Amino acid sequence: MLTDVHFGLSLVFWALAIIGFLMEAFSLVDVLRRPAGAFPAANKQTKKLWTIILSFATLFGFAAATLYLDSLGMFAIAAFIAAVIYLADVRPAIKEYGGNDGRRMGPYGPW
Structure with a gap:
């Protein structure tokens, strides 16, 4: 019985590690897509950092x-904390200073 609980707990921690990795990978791809000038304009650390x-x-x-x-x-x-800080604080601040998030903008909005 104890080994079943241990296996289940290990599985939960492994699933959390997978979710954390996906968040960190998404954050890295997102920071690479943003223009470098958006970071100082939003009063955040540099894109390089x-x-x-x-x-x-x-x-x-x-x-x-x-x-x-x-x-x-x-x-x-x-x-995980670094990715959460980027996603919750830095990303919303730099979104308004550049980068179109992959959407095409026409004269009247996205199309």
């Missing part, structure tokens, strides 16, 4: 999701 932070976050998230190393636990949590 956010690219480095999110690259390491994605690396640690990938390692945690695929290898599930207990020693990476703190790094995986820090990587």
